[in-house]
Amino acid sequence: MSQPTVPDREAPSITCDEPGSFPWQVFHVRHPALIRRLLEALPYGQAERQAFAALLRESQHDQVAALSPEAPDFELWQVWGKEQYGRPWRQQGFLWSESYFYRRLLQAGGYFGDGGWRGVDLFAPFKHAELDAPAFTGDLAALDRQHALADGERERSLLMTAVWGNLADLGFTIAGKETGDTGALAADDSDRLWKLLDGGLVTVVADNSGRELLADLVLVDHLLAAGRAREVSLLVKPQPYYISDATPSDVLDCLDRMTGAAGAAPRIGGRLRQALRDDRLRLRAHPFGCAPLGYRDMPGDLREEFAASTVTIMKGDLNYRRLAGDRLWPPTTPFAEVTAYFPGPVAALRTVKSEVVTGLDRRTAAELEAADPSWRTSGTHAVIQVATPRDRE
Known part of the structure; x- marks a missing residue:
């Protein structure tokens, strides 16, 4: 079968070349701040x-x-990056360069070496602090209030918590952003998403650990308990990535925190543990999870998994960039157009924290740009977007 073609209206790739731009600030402001935090948190040697x-x-x-x-992973990166080696970082696509920076960050911290830092998650101090923070305790307590809601209200609350949970991103907070009250949805296909959730296989591609992962796990529990999904495949990263991205260990840590709490949290955590034992919840970590590429370039086995799913739910900003392509699309470019290559129904649940935006109606796009030109990177808006093969016909 031939691969779907790219959209006719190809947009320019986002790079780090323009001083003062969002990608430039990531490399010149956010990354130095991250490394300072790492050196404060862990006793690295000279x-x-x-x-x-x-x-x-x-x-x-x-x-x-x-x-x-x-x-x-030398051979993998020879495939993923051999055309980029020897060229200036600032001229690379932002998705590629940011991903490679985090791969190299692990190397600098001894993650792949033979010394005492081998296999040590350099972001673990931040992740553990989030699990112990009052905000996480408050999220656990809020599960009791969600449980008391009527069915329709509860489903809406669970979905919105999963969407805005993406705001609890340690990379975002290290950059000086604060996570407070949520904003508004710039696009809302939630009704279409619920109609897709008809009791089949659902794949959830997770983003961040901590508070966002808690929201994702609670949503997964509901999908299974309510018969919205027969089985859920939860894809996480195979190794530390982008500060707070979830790994299998982070899933287990979150479940431990849930089962050690009071109220509804331990009951939900216990059901999820049992679902793992029964293979109704499958925890997966694929090497492509840390690739510097969009999902258009996904390997065949991952394509087959997505094709077999009733719907694939992509969580978070990075997954959105990889799904839509890290390009400066006009915001009214149809979401179904930029995801036309995807092998099955796909939904994006994302707080908008980078420049890639698609699928907005003209009025919404115009109002957002007029009100605040920086809205794409401020975390004040979110999207729930759905595309199916029928949309792409």
């Missing part, structure tokens, strides 16, 4: 500290250096 400093210099001023042939 070798690791020098490696972090060298990575910052290279990513801000120099050309992209290739991985060592001894790296365990």
Whole structure:
């Protein structure tokens, strides 16, 4: 079968080349702040500290250096990045360069080495602090109030909590953003999403750990308990990535926190644990989860999994960038058009925190741009968007 073609109206790729732009600020403001936090949180020695400093210099001023042939994922990155090596970082696509930065960050911290830092999640101090924070305790207590809602209200509450849970992103807060009251939906296909959830296989591609993962797990529990899904496949990252991205260990830590709480939380956590034992909930970590590529380039086994799903739910901003393509689309570009390659129904639940936006009606797009030109990166708006093969005919 031939691959679907790209949209006729191809948009320019987002790069880090323009001083003052959002991608430029990520590399010149957010990344230095992250490394300062890492060095405060973990007692790295001189070798690791020098490696972090060298990575910052290279990513801000120099050309992209290739991985060592001894790296365990050397062959993968030869496929994913061989055309980028030797070229300036600032000229790379933002998705590729940001992803490679985090891969190199693990290397600088000794994650792949033979020393004492091997396999240590350098973001673990931040993740554990979030699980112990008052906000997470408040989220656990809020599950009691959700449980008391009428069915329709409860489903809406669970879905919106999963959407806005994406605001609880440690990379976002490290950049100086605060997570407070939620904003407004710029697009809302929630009715279409519920109609797709008819008791089949649902794939959920998770984004962040902590508070967002809690919201995702509670939604998964409801889908299973209410018969909205026969089975759920939960895809997480195979290794630490983008500060707070969820790994299998983060899922288990979140379940432990739930089962150790009071009220509704331990009952939900217990059901999820049993669902894992019964294979009604399958925890998956695919190497492509940390690829610097869009889902258009997904491998065949992942394509088959998505094709077999009643619907694939993509959580969060990074998954949206990978789904729609990290390009400066006109915001009215149809969501179904930029996801035409996807092998089955797909839904995006995303707080808008980067420049990629599609699927807005003209009035909404115009009003948002007029009210605040920085709305795409401020986290004040979110989208629930759905596309099916029928939309793409």
